[in-house]
Amino acid sequence: MILCFDIGGSRIKAAVAEAGRLDPLGDCPTPGQDFDAFLAALAGFAAGHALRGVAISIAGVVAPETGRITVANIPCADGRALAEEISAALRLPVLVLNDADCFALAEARQGAGRGHRSVFGVILGTGVGGGLVIDGRLVQGAGGYAGEWGHGPVVAAPWDLPCGCGLRGCVDAVGGARGLEKLHAGLHGGAQPATAILADWGRGAAPAGQTVALWLNLIAPPLALVVNVLGASVLPVGGGLSNVPALLSALDRRVRAAILRPTDIPLIVPALCRPEPGLIGAAEAGLEAFG
Ligand SMILES: [Zn+2]
Structure with a gap:
């Protein structure tokens, strides 16, 4: 099982995914200014699940060369090596992808x-x-x-x-x-x-x-x-x-x-993958990487 997030400027949506299944875990406000609170919000959804990894769809662009993200509407995450820092906090492998990329992957594979x-x-x-x-x-x-x-x-x-x-x-x-x-x-x-x-x-x-x-x-x-x-x-x-x-x-x-x-x-x-293409695309990428 992997943990998936769709992270935008206002809300964090979470789900757990297994092959062929995506179960929503709910959502919470995005702590935009406080990175410790941001990590704590993600960790809150991880509790109680046997997880192999975390896959994140986010409204930012990650440079594959450096892992650093440019994300204007979540200032506390901007410029960070986000996957690395979340991985250290949750002690799980983490994949971070652009939300439009996750949308495209979801539509290509399931939509x-x-x-x-x-x-x-x-x-x-x-x-x-x-x-x-x-x-x-x-x-x-x-x-x-x-x-x-x-x-x-x-x-x-x-x-x-x-x-x-x-x-x-x-x-x-x-x-x-x-x-x-x-x-x-x-x-x-x-x-x-x-x-x-x-x-x-x-x-x-x-x-x-x-x-x-x-x-x-x-x-x-x-x-x-x-x-x-x-x-x-x-x-x-x-x-x-x-x-x-x-x-x-x-x-x-x-x-x-x-x-x-x-x-x-x-x-x-x-598009056919509604209402959460970000979560579907993150699940596709995450299950391939960690599943
Ligand atoms: Zn422009």
């Missing part, structure tokens, strides 16, 4: 990517993320940045929208829920949440239609390039925006029209 050799998992949540799985294996790449299609100066947005990474023109600045809201505010003023914009779009409201058209114009070309570069045959999508099937269908049509390979089969599809 919409089953049977596909090149799976690109796309997160359209608050922001934008991605993970790459080829032949069932997670590809982390140099520095752990493989799959990060959200960053890079590629989007010609009509307004200057700086990204948290320091660049300008990032997909992340326009592609997720916050990005959609910025586009809508830029076109029409006000401050509507993405859920309301997309509900208006579903009802055929013209202003929301303009916003979604702009969003598609900005997002579809870089995603089409991703498909061409990787040879991905399916792109399962998770995150809040994936709960709007019509939006994914519209994006799918635009991307398929812009790639080199002609195909009538949808490429951009809703």
Whole structure:
């Protein structure tokens, strides 16, 4: 049995996994500022189980070369050799993976990517993320940045929208829920949440239609390039925006029209591993490493 965590900026979710089984253990707030409290929170879930290891999905990027993590929304863990430090505290082997990577691994092995050799998992949540799985294996790449299609100066947005990474023109600045809201505010003023914009779009409201058209114009070309570069045959999508099937269908049509390979089969599809793809992906990786 292994212990799995999905660690975000606000909550730590835990589960124990065995082959073919994932049993949730509940969740708790993430101690973001106090590393001892962070370790104690993880240790609390370990008590009482015969464990072979710990696998963690976290909202940060781990450099495979050094094991050090960059995680902006959990300051007490940022910059640490996290697996090493948790391993010392829990006296168990520990694997730490990026949450979008865990999402992609879950979808490739158990979700919409089953049977596909090149799976690109796309997160359209608050922001934008991605993970790459080829032949069932997670590809982390140099520095752990493989799959990060959200960053890079590629989007010609009509307004200057700086990204948290320091660049300008990032997909992340326009592609997720916050990005959609910025586009809508830029076109029409006000401050509507993405859920309301997309509900208006579903009802055929013209202003929301303009916003979604702009969003598609900005997002579809870089995603089409991703498909061409990787040879991905399916792109399962998770995150809040994936709960709007019509939006994914519209994006799918635009991307398929812009790639080199002609195909009538949808490429951009809703993810199937819900509600906890991070835990499922961590379990897959952890059982392979320690099971
Ligand atoms: Zn960026």
